[in-house]
Amino acid sequence: MDTLQEVLHAYSIRPFYIEKQTERLYMVQDYNQQYALKHSRLTEETIVMWEQVYKLAYEEYLFPILPVYLTKLGKLYEKKGELIYYVTPWKESRETELDQSTIDKIFQSFGLIHMKTKRRHLVEVQQFKQAFQQYKQHCLTLQQQLLTFVEEYEQHRFMSPFELLVCTQFKDVNYSLNETIRRIDQLLEEQEETWYYSLCHKNIKTSHTLVDQGQLYFINWENAGFDYPIFDLVAFFQEETKHYDTPTNMLLRGFDKYMNENELTKKELYLLVIQLLDPQAYLSCVKNHKQANTSMMKQIIHLQHTFRRILFGLHLSAHVEKTFDTIDLDDLDDLDDLDETD
Structure with a gap:
């Protein structure tokens, strides 16, 4: 003391x-x-970066930063x-309730921060395209690996609960890989070298928010830095969508509030969807299943968490296409099938 x-x-x-x-x-x-x-x-x-956060908060009137x-x-x-x-x-600490009003405030608040701290960032187009062409090939490889695992499981007379779950989820995960590849192709068509960095919290989740007298604050800026703003969105979505009771529709409406504050470009939207649909964690869980030292129950819980994140990524991709982009009628049929299985 x-x-x-x-x-x-x-x-x-x-x-x-x-x-x-x-x-x-x-x-x-x-x-x-x-x-x-x-x-x-x-x-x-x-x-040094932490001090810069509060300097920017003062200069730009960033009220959501406590x-x-x-x-x-x-x-x-x-x-x-x-x-x-x-x-x-001191603000009375209590768990932030994820009702629509609070979700809207969260998205509006870090949309405001991202918009007010936006900085132009140039990328080397050919290097960028090469990196995503390689990632596309990686996704195609993962897709084939997933199919191989499912075919192997289906040969078993009695599947384990984990194997049965992978087979049950295969259609949606395979569709998400197709969607990832499609979004990568759209991103590769973008030739602009101009992107934007913003001040990012880099650890946004509801436990790092406080609401006091109607004002929402973000706390714990110790990991902050300048980066693509979609990475804050990805971190928040991945943290909040792993549970069975994910408020998907409320999060999508909240995302619209974010877009009102900091409208993302098409290429930023494509990158956001690609990040949310990242299949690596799911495939790693499947690959490591037999050698895992954890219980079957823990493996299933982890698989469910990664699957729910992917499923939300599909919903956001559909929402982006319907709301902020043109939509292909063939894709609409696939998205309707997804809703029926959700």
Whole structure:
């Protein structure tokens, strides 16, 4: 506690109560208000970008970024040895409920951040195309490998629960691979060298959001950096769509709110879908099944998580095509089949 007292003294905070909330978070009460004291994972290498986050938040009026207090010396953090601490306002921590209103606020908020911090980024077109041509071939290889596993399982007189699940999911996963290849072809048709980087949280999930008096805040910016904004979307979708009760329609409506704030280009939409449909985790689960040291139940849970993410990627791809792009009538029939199996 002496270290914490010294840190708080640097902020002119005289606490009469400090309560440990998690391994790295403390609630601090003085005679005026409450504070959140965070023992961060920041390092000398990452703290420069972290400081830039709050500089941008101040300059661009990025209200969804929960502010930090300054020390008496005007610093954003206080260092004790190799440990780095910072202080923010205390907001009553409770699990963020994923109702439509909150989902809309999440998407609007990081859409706003991405839009206001957008920077032009040039790519070498031929290198870019070569990388995705290689990825296309990789997906074709994975597709053949998946078919081989399914054919092998079907030869078994009695399938294990895992094998039965893979065979049951084969149609949708195979369709997702076809959809990935189609989206790669669309992306390869794009010849523009101009892309955009934005300030990305790089670990967006509901546990890193707080809602206070109608205002939504993002916390824990310790991994932040400039990158393609779709990577924040991918991270959030993958975290929130692995469960059986995924609010798919609410997430799709939330995505529309994001597009209102930061309209993605066609090539960004193609890349978003390709990332969400990434089959590698699913195929790795299938490949490692026989050698896995985990129980059958844990393997099935992991397979289900990766499958649900892929399934959501298919729904988003359909939504993108219907809402933001032209649609091929043959694809509509396939998407209707997908809805019937969902």
